[in-house]
Amino acid sequence: MGCMTMSSAKINAAIDNLKSVGVRITPQRHAILEHLIQSMSHPTADEIYKALEGKFPNMSVATVYNNLRVFKEAGLVKELTYGDSSSRFDCVTTDHYHIICDSCGKIVDFHYPGLDEVESLAESVTGFDVGRHRMEIYGVCPDCKRKH
C-alpha cells in the first residue's frame, strides 16, 4: 500500500541519516523512529513508551528519552513544548506550524509560506541575529465546535 511504502522510505532515509553520523541502529531506536513516522501524531515520550511496551516489555523510559535526544541532535525530530506538562515530539519533514485545539488538545499541521518579514524586522529593531522562530495558533477544532 502506498502509505506503507512512503513510511518505509522515510524510515530508511532517517536510518541512513543516523548511520552517517555514526549512530548505531538498535531495535529500540528503530521502533521509536518507526512509531514517530507512522503514528502521524505528536506523541509524548510516555505515549511512545506505552505504545512500544508490547514489543519491548523491558524497555526503560530512559531509553525513549535518550533516543529522542539523539534524534533531536541529528535533526530528525523536533521537541514541541507547549504550556502543558510534557513535551511532544514531531518528525521533521517540511517546515510547518501547528494549530492546537483549546478544547481537546488536538494538534494539526498547518503550512504557511514564510514569515521572513517578521524575522528581518525583529533583527533590525532589536539588533539580534535572528535564526528561527516558532508560532502556534490556538482555537477550537471542527469536532469540538460541533459538540456545543
Place this chain on the structure above:
Amino acid sequence: MGCMTMSSAKINAAIDNLKSVGVRITPQRHAILEHLIQSMSHPTADEIYKALEGKFPNMSVATVYNNLRVFKEAGLVKELTYGDSSSRFDCVTTDHYHIICDSCGKIVDFHYPGLDEVESLAESVTGFDVGRHRMEIYGVCPDCKRKH
C-alpha cells in the same frame, strides 16, 4: 521620578482591576504585583519568591504560584512557557512578541503589527475557530554577538 510614577500608576490600575473582581489585596499580592511591574523582566516563580524573601521571610512558594494564577485569571499576567524547565511571567500591557537569545536566554519585547492574515488563513485551511496565536523569535543578542 517619571518611572516611579509610571509604575505606581500601573500598580494602582492593576489593584483596582483586581478589587473590581473581588480579589483581596494582601501585602504579598501587592509585593508580587509590584515586583512584576517594576522588574521590567520576565521572572520565574522562583525568582519572584527569592526577590521577596527579604520582605516576606515566611512567604511560601505556593503563595507565589497561587497568586500568579489569580493574576493570570484576572488577565493581568501572562504565563510564558518555553522549552526550558520553568515558566516565566509577564505583565500584560500591550500585545507584543518576544525575541529570545539562544546564547544567554535574555528575553526582549518586540512589537509587530498583526498576523491576522495568518490566523484567517489557518481558519480557512483547518476549519478551526481561531482565537489567538503565540510566536517567539530566536537568535543571538547584541551582547552575546560581541563576546565572540
Place this chain on the structure above:
DNA sequence: TCTTACTTTATAATCGTTATAATTAGTCTA
C-alpha cells in the same frame, strides 16, 4: 578473542508545580 566504546536497563534523584490541612487574616454584619 580481547578490548573498547556505546546502549540499555533499573533505579534513584531532581526540580517545578500542585494538593492538603491547619492557621491566620480580611471583611461583613449586627
Place this chain on the structure above:
DNA sequence: TAGACTAATTATAACGATTATAAAGTAAGA
C-alpha cells in the same frame, strides 16, 4: 467593636516529567 464567615497564607507532602547513575549487555575493531 465583637463575632462569624470566608478567603489567603503557610508548611509540608505529593506528584509527575525528566535526568543522572551505575550495572549489565551488546556491537565492532584490532
